Each structure stands twice: as structure tokens, then as C-alpha cells.
Amino acid sequence: MGVAVVRVLFLGGLGRSGTTLLERVLGCLPGVCTLGEVVHLWRRDLLDNERCGCGRPFSACDFWREVGDRAFGGWHRVDPHHVLRLQDRVERTRHIPKLAGRTCDNQVREYADQYARVYAAAAAVTGARVVIDSSKHASLAYCLRHAPDIDLRVAHVVRDARGVAYSWTKTVTRPESDGRETMTRYSPSRAALLWSAHNAAFGLLGARGTAVRRFRYEEFVADPRGTSLAIAAFAGLDLPADALDFLAEGADGVVHADLPATHSAAGNPMRFRTGPVEVRADDTWRTALPPNQRRLVAAIAAPLHGAYGYPITGRRT
Template structure:
């Protein structure tokens, strides 16, 4: 949702989860957020030419090999210490070229990569030419755990393929690892802006303006006419996007209500709520969440 909202701002080009571009788009030729296959999307083909002289010049297998060597959660400690593993510069270079090309094609001031991998942010920290700004969105771990248990189909896939699911305990461990990693990234000098899920939905106008300032976007980016307040909260008018991969919401166009999803409070079994809460208690407290579930 945040990526889609940022994509409505002047000077911003949302790219989706670029970390998945190399397999889902270059190899599997899945659908872009605009609805076209990657190979038929005019935007992404222009980006490929600008970045590499064409996507045929990119070997996805090589990118995958580099990712396995440098972009893993277990590599974060040495990346944090400034120890650059072999292949890091080459791997980060692929992303740098995509970002620069997308900015050139669209004339954007900033591009948004909504990849969720904290290890990728540590790799990009070392990439020349990238002015890295990290938006760290946090949500109650129990809500995240419930979301990861739900069966959601991937509409862009050719087969009946589901989005990844995790057990509540596995979700809790991942929630701890990724959130702690983003917190450490801020202490290493990377600009990190933390936003709570509830704050975004309560006042998206103020949140997005804060983000626009954080990203040094032009004054025009502070214009928020696509957001409208109603008696039931805010709604957003979303146009098409060229999101390479990510949540099925990237295909949504039109008016979308901005509502907090609190289904976990009634649908996540009490025992699982307690387990996730106990496993994530220190960070839950640090982010302003209570063990009882209220904020």
C-alpha cells in the first residue's frame, strides 16, 4: 500500500520488489503491475535498454549466484562491519543500473524499491551512485504473523501458485530479524525513517508529506489530491503502476479505502497470539505496541 501511495507523488517512480525481477520477470515473464507481460511492457523494456543495452545482456543465473553469495540475512553482521564479500560490487551494480535507468526513463527524482529483504539494503549501502533512504514500516507482529498464515493466490503466475506462507513462530523470528536489522542500519549512518502501519492509515497525508521531506522530493510531491477524507477514514485514487513484483494489490486501480486490518485479533488463535507476542516482546514494546494487543 505504501509503495502504491508513494507512486502517486510527483517525481516518484515505484518499481515493486526488484529483488524478484531477475526470476519472475526476466525468466518467468510474469505480468507487470500495468497488466502486460514483462517482455511486452514498454516501460520495463526501455529500462532494460537504458540500463544494460537490453535485458538479453543480463544473465539471471549470474545474478542468482551473486545473491546467494552476498545477499543473505546471515551475511548482515559482516556487511554491517564494512566487510565486503566477493561479488558485492557486481551484485549491487545491477540494482544501481536499474534504478538509474528507471529514473532516466521517467524523469523521476526518486525510485521506490519495495523489496523486503533487509540484507539487500545492506548490500545497497555499499553501492556507489545510490543515495539510499530506507523507509522502515513496522506493524504489530501478531498482525504480521496472521497475514503470513493466509492463503493468497499469486494472480500473475501461470499456475495456481500461492504467495509464501509461514507458521506464526517462523513469522515471529523473521519479524525480529528483519526489524532489528533495519534498526541497526540506521545506527550505521543510513537514513532510516520508521513508520507505524497504524499511523500511515490514520493520517496518510501527514505521513506521505513527512516521507516527501525525508526523500528530498520536489515541492510538487507534497500535493495529495489523490487522497480524500471521508466519514469512515481516507480513500486513495490509485492509477496504474509498473510494479515488477510484489503484493497482488499492485494490480489494483481506482478508489481504494485505507482501513486498518485488525482481523488477527479475532482470527489468530489465542495460543498463537501469545506465542508470537512473547517471542517479539522487546521490539513490540520498543515500537509502542502492548502485549495485550492495543497500541
């Protein structure tokens, strides 16, 4: 049995592009429900019972319990191992050429339907007009385009490849593991290759008829109000005049966002931050990433770097 059509704003791009900060800001807008990286829901939450963005274990979160009840009649009726097997079979970057076609097989439909049910239930629980999934994976967005119950809008978030590459070299502890695990790391060259592949995939997605609009991280941190309004309009939200009052400029000229707790399923450690948070550019890579690595990343990413308006040299955009 199908579910009501739900509008989903999918934040796409390569990780470390500022999507978590963007999602947290957008989550403060009326009519919006943010779910974090739903692609990890099946393993990290249903199997590993990691913490929700609100701080509680997934199984103890009232929000997710109600979502599970509405979507499936309870999470106990979902076989996460089966969903993960579907994920392995259909949701991989190598499958994008096939997923880009007009038709799909039953496994893709079944896999996408799991997400459609979660999105629709979250919208019903919160009364939201738009649900945000910051999973980022291009392959998942390609699967979701085949779900008839999803009105998919993709905000393609890009950041200077050198900043992304530097961020992937840093050691970041996963707070859900109580300090026992760190997040994945990549070499600058590997990160540059992934940056090129993932961003190119979203360009193709738009050419296949999905609503895709590109937003640059650098423009967002320079003008969080303007970018938030542009994304809200793209998502079909008509905002009241005071919708952005949670963004306030301090005496230092830096905009601060007053962030409430969320029910993020998974994602960057910043999903646990609450209270005032600075919305400012992270340009550490300009001095921390060695010059030879900056040049290497720029060379690998050159075709799309230029198309997105990023200079090959290190000067500011």
C-alpha cells in the same frame, strides 16, 4: 562504467506489513517512480516473464524494455542466472554481519551495481527524483549501502507482529500464476521470529550510518496524508500543495486513494489494483488469530514490540 547517483527510497521490513499499500500511495506523488520488489526482477521477470503491474508480460512492457535498454543496452545482455548466483552468495540474512562492515568484496559491488543501473535507468525514463524499491529484504539494503551510485534512504516499515503473523497464515493466490500457485505461508511462531530478525537488522543498518527512519503501519492508515508527507520529506521531496489531492475522505470518514496502474516488477497482488482503494487498518487478527497464538507471537516479539510502542496485550495502540 558508473552511472549517475540516483536517490532510492527502500521500503524495508518483513512482508505483510502494509508496504504494498504504502508504496502505491507514495507512487502517486510527483517526482516518484515505484518499481515494486526489484529483488525478484531477475527470476520472476527476466526468466519467468511474469506480468508487470501494468498487466502486460514483462517482455511486452514498454517501460521495462526502455529501462533495460538504458541500463544494459538491452535485457538480452544481462545473464539473470549470474545475478541469481551472486544473490545466493552475498544477499542472505546470514551475511548481514559481514555486510555491516565498512568494506565489501567485489561480488557485493557487482551485485549492487545491477540494481544501481536499473534504478538510474528508471529515473531517466520517468524523470523521477526518487525511485522506490519495496523489496523489503534487509540483506539487500545492506548490499545497496556499498553502491557509490546510490543515495540510499530506508523507510523501515513496522506493523504489530500479531497482525503480521496472522497475515502470513492466510492462503493468498499469486495472480501471476493464473491461480496455480499460492504465496508463502508461515506459522505464527515462525513469522514472529522472522519479524524480530528482519526488524532488528534494520535497526543495525541505521547504526551503521545509513539513513533509516521507522514508520508504523498503524500510523500510516490512521493518517495517510501526514505519513506520506513525512516520508516524502525524508526522501528529500519538496511537494506542491496539491500533491495529495488523490487522497479523499469519504462520507464514512475513510480515506480513499485513487491509484493508477504502475510498473511493479513483483510483489503483493494489490500491485494490480487501480482506481479508488480504501486506506484503512486491517485489524482482522484481533478476532481471527487465536488467543494462545497472539500471546505466543507477543512473547517472541516482546523486546522490539515494546521498543516500537506496541502493547503486549491486545488493546489498540
